[in-house]
Amino acid sequence: MNKDSTDNVITKVIDVGKKFYKVGEYRKACKMFDKAVMLAESYTEDQLEKLRLEFGLSKRSPYNKNTLWHPQLCQILDNRALTHEKLCNFEKSLNDAKTMIELEPYNLKSYIRYGKTYQFGMNKCREAYLCYSKGLKMAQLGKKKYDICPAEKHMRWIKAQINFIKPSLKNNKETNNTASNYKKRISEDMSINRTKKSKQPMVKDFIDILPNELVCEIFQNLDNRDLRNCMVVNNKWNRLFYFFPNILFLKKSLNLKSTTQIRNLNSFINKCRTIQPRVILNINQLNFKSVTAVNEAKTLALLFKTFKKYDVIKQLILNTFGVSNVMLLEFIRDNEWSENLQKISIICQYASISNFEWLLLGLCPHLKDAEIIYQSFSSNRTIKIDERLYGSFTSNKSFESLETLKIISLITPQTSTEKFITWNGPPKSCKNLQTLIVAGVSLPKSFHWLHNSFPNLKTLHLEKNYNSPTLGDFLGFIFNNKLSCSLVKLTFRESKINRPNVVFSNFQQQYTRASSESNDFQASIKIFKKNLSHLKYLDFYSSSITFDILLIVLKNLKTGKLQNLNLGDCPNLLFNTLDYSASKEIWDLLPNLERLYLPKILGLSKRTLENFLIRNLHNKNRIKILDLSFNPELKGADVWSLSTTLFNNYNIILDKLILNNCESIDPNTLTLIKTKGLVKEIESNYARAKWNVFGVNSYVL
Incomplete structure (x- = not known):
């Protein structure tokens, strides 16, 4: 293999390692960086000299003429050190950073990596402080002696860390001899001459003064980045988060994407429970957005098992690729903490199962807001489950706590014969439901499910429901049947625009007959007016409505009540x-x-x-x-x-x-x-x- 092809391979290996790192596959990323190091060390001296010239460098380093190395070696070592840090291999991370310092003693980024491992990985702020200070001095010396200008962002970052760590060192009561030993060890590791550190005045830690309840209240108002910084100030501050883990969760969203993040969360919570076996976690919002379909089901299973029955999670948002609604139902059933959920939003695959949303609501009796979005069909569309495992939810539950329900399918049928996702309405009354959104599914042929099921319904949104009743059918239903609810917002958008005489012929005939003096038909008009009397928002976007039908609807509205009207994309208007x-x-x-x-x-x-x-x-x-x-x-x-x-x-x-x-x-x-x-x-x-x-x-x- 010639030099050019080898160099090209190194770049590709580095890129692959970075991609593995971004998705949380740190072990695979580490293997890629190991291969990149081996390739970088396989060059001869003549090849390295030519390669350095191609990168705009001198043949040999002006401050280290006895050693030759690949121009990308320090970059590879930096990436590998970061990966080792994620895998908690801190000694290996320090070794890579130390090698970087030996090769380029005036490169500020090498000291940053060395110090970060001490500060964030090993929670050793004193060593990190000494490393940052030494790196700053060496950068200044390199600029003066060899005209090596460090990046401004690195200078700002390292100065900020020095100022951040200083207060914790001021409160340290170790003797001067102990401090001297710390300095000596860090200097020997980096092979750098050290200068004597000046004494710092003592500063009292406010954690020692304030009660824990007040400290927790203060920390709860910080963002996640500040909280991470607080955890590494010193051991006492770090222990505080294990004694009071709800500082991290109570007023914030917990966002998870990868298996590694969930494992880290599991490890943190297990340590909290070791310290306090009956600690109750209060999480405002738990978000899981999958970045890959690989091992997605196992990742979700681990997430659900992380929490206990007595933990309180108010909102759960799941965005998945290859997990079906049935699999999610099994996860929720097997973990009793779901009983405390107040809001759930699910994006998943659809597998044919009757009453899925009602089984889900039965498992979450305190649920107020439920959103179920189907983005594709499951490979196994028809899955049989034993509904007895879920109890008699469809017959005994009234779903009294539910206020908002959204059933949405993003699957567009390609042919008229393709099977639709069906929604058959509620098995029992939802007394407190105020918002119902059903879109992209197949509705029953009649609207009788709407008759007495939702006495407090205010918003009804029916959009592009395939193989479903038309707008004319809906108007005919509310013309003849008194609704138990008082609709304020009505949206009806059709999946297919039909000719007016096909859609509205029956409704127009009924309304024309009702204009006669017959008491029966006059009663129908009163029912129609009553059903429309509270409407403030009317949306007939992309429907078959005509001006004649629109006039009939508007004439039966309560005068001056309507505030919003949408008549867009109606070909018959x-x-x-x-x-x-x-x-x-x-x-x-x-x-x-x-x-x-x-x-x-x-x-x-x-x-x-x-x-x-x-x-x-x-x-x-x-x-x-x-x-x-x-x-x-x-x-x-x-x-x-x-x-x-x-x-x-x-x-x-x-x-x-x-x-x-x-x-x-x-x-x-x-x-x-x-x-x-x-x-x-x-x-x-x-x-x-x-x-x-x-x-x-x-x-x-």
């Missing part, structure tokens, strides 16, 4: 055929409308704006936010005419005008509108790909 009188009839029913969303409107032109918006917006309307995004036919002149007319004629200044991906509008026009004070805020993102954003204004893309 032909705004370009709407005249002024028809527009006025709609606006007369919307006196208190504050937010109007009209993205992706067919044929939105100057004439449409004139008839539907400009001539109907007046002082009686309190419109604040207007969304006209994704309308390519909209011109800058149209927007200017709209904003100036509202301001000059009706003294209306919009709080926010949204014009995302309107390519025909010149940015200078929007700047002028904002400068003139015609609109308080303009949102215009020409690169935005879609109007609907997952988790913001949509749950299915």
Whole structure:
């Protein structure tokens, strides 16, 4: 193998080692760096001299002419030392750092690595302080003698660490002889001449003065980085965290990604329980986001076994690649600490199992907020489990604590024959449920599950549910059936746009008959009005609705109640055929409308704006936010005419005008509108790909 190919291999081996390190595979990373060291040491002296010249270095080091080494050797040793530190092989880490110092005694980074191992790995602040001080002096000497300029960020970091460690050394009551022995040992290890350290004044540790309860309260207000620094100040501060581990968890999120992090957490908690066997952990939020599907199930199993029955975890957020809903159900069932959960959010694979979400809620009786997101099908779609192991949750539980439920599927069926994820509604009443979001699944053919199941439901969001009832079916249901709840926010978005005569024919016939004098049909209109009487937010984005149906709905709303209306991407709403009188009839029913969303409107032109918006917006309307995004036919002149007319004629200044991906509008026009004070805020993102954003204004893309 020639020199060039070997050098290329070294670089690749280093890169592979770094990738292993980033995902927490420290042993594999260490093996890669070992191979890189062997390759770097395999060069002849002639090859090393040529290679140093290629790297812009002299053939031999000006301060170490008797030794030749690969230009990347110190970088490899630094990476290997860091990996050894992660594996708790501190002596090996010190040896690598010591080799770096022997090769490059004026390289500040070598001393930083040496000191970090002492400070953060071995909790020996005195040795770290001496190392940092010696490194700073050698860097200054190298600059003066050989014109070697250390990196400014390294200088700032090492000075900050020296200032940070000083106070802990001031309070140390060791004798001068002991301190001298420390200095002598560290100097001999690094083969560096030392200078005598000046005496430091004594500073009293506030930990000794304040009661533990007050100290814990102070520490709870620090961020995670500051807490890590506090743990390495001295042994007393370190022990405090083992006696009171909730300092780290009570007001913070615990974020975990890899098996190594979970093992470290397990080790820390086991040590806490050794000191205090009955310590109760209080964790505000536990987040696990998998970075790889390898050994994901084993990693999750270890995470769940880390905690005991009496531990309190309020929120659990799991983001997985290859774990199915059934596997998660087994993990939660086998670990009783889940009974204390108040919020759970799961991203997982879907395996066909009846009543999964209700079995999950049965295992977590105090759950208030549940979010289940399916991102793909499990390789084993149909899994049979013994529901007797979970108790009779579907028959005896009423799920009284549940307030928010989200069932979302991100799986888009590729063919009409592909099996859908089904949701059959609750087996029992959810008395306190206020928000229900169901998106991307298959609903039952009837809405009878909505009849008496949710007496306190305020928000209902049904979006792109495949092979499910249409908007016409929903309106027909609430026309004939009195809901036990008072809906405030209704979103109904269809997965497929159909012809109006197919979707709304039955509903229109029922409503037309109800206009007669028959008491039975008049009762249906009263039921319809009652079901819609509390609505403040109405979203028919991407649905089959027509202006006739819209008028029927608006006429049965409580006058002046509606504040938000979304009519975007509705192909059956032909705004370009709407005249002024028809527009006025709609606006007369919307006196208190504050937010109007009209993205992706067919044929939105100057004439449409004139008839539907400009001539109907007046002082009686309190419109604040207007969304006209994704309308390519909209011109800058149209927007200017709209904003100036509202301001000059009706003294209306919009709080926010949204014009995302309107390519025909010149940015200078929007700047002028904002400068003139015609609109308080303009949102215009020409690169935005879609109007609907997952988790913001949509749950299915």
